[in-house]
Amino acid sequence: MPNLALLVDDVVSQLYPLTKSKFLIGRVTTCDIYIDDTSVSSCHAAILVVPNPLLDGYDDIVIEDLQSRNGTYVNEERIHRCILKPNDVISIGWSKFKLLDDRSEGRESTVLMMLDE
Numbered sequence: 129m130p131n132l133a134l135l136v137d138d139v140v141s142q143l144y145p146l147t148k149s150k151f152l153i154g155r156v157t158t159c160d161i162y163i164d165d166t167s168v169s170s171c172h173a174a175i176l177v178v179p180n181p182l183l184d185g186y187d188d189i190v191i192e193d194l195q196s197r198n199g200t201y202v203n204e205e206r207i208h209r210c211i212l213k214p215n216d217v218i219s220i221g222w223s224k225f226k227l228l229d230d231r232s233e234g235r236e237s238t239v240l241m242m243l244d245e
Contacts, residue, residue, distance in 0.1 A: 129145055129146070132151075132227060133225060134224075135217075144160070144161055150174055153172050153175065155170050165221040168198070168223070169195075173191055173200045177190075189212045193208050200218065201218065203217055212227045214228065
């Protein structure tokens with residue numbers, strides 16, 4: 129099961145299992161992942177769990193910036209929307225998260241074999 133890990137000084141301090149199709153990240157307490165930081169927008173970003181079009185039964189983890197003022201970063205690059213890979217680091221305000229996903233072992237080689245056919 130994929131998890132979003134909140135990092136504090138590069139150590140996992142909390143895990144958020146990605147068990148729903150949509151998780152909101154932001155500064156309001158009604159968000160699934162609440163960040164108490166004034167540099168974070170009310171509804172800053174969303175994590176989406178969407179079916180992969182090539183691998184039946186496999187879901188992609190997508191992050192989407194929700195027009196935040198200060199942006200959402202994946203591996204230090206500002207994004208609007210992207211598919212996350214295991215160990216990608218997400219920066220929202222002063223908070224850092226890492227995608228932990230043990231389902232992905234061997235996935236890249238499987239996709240490459242399917243594309244070669």
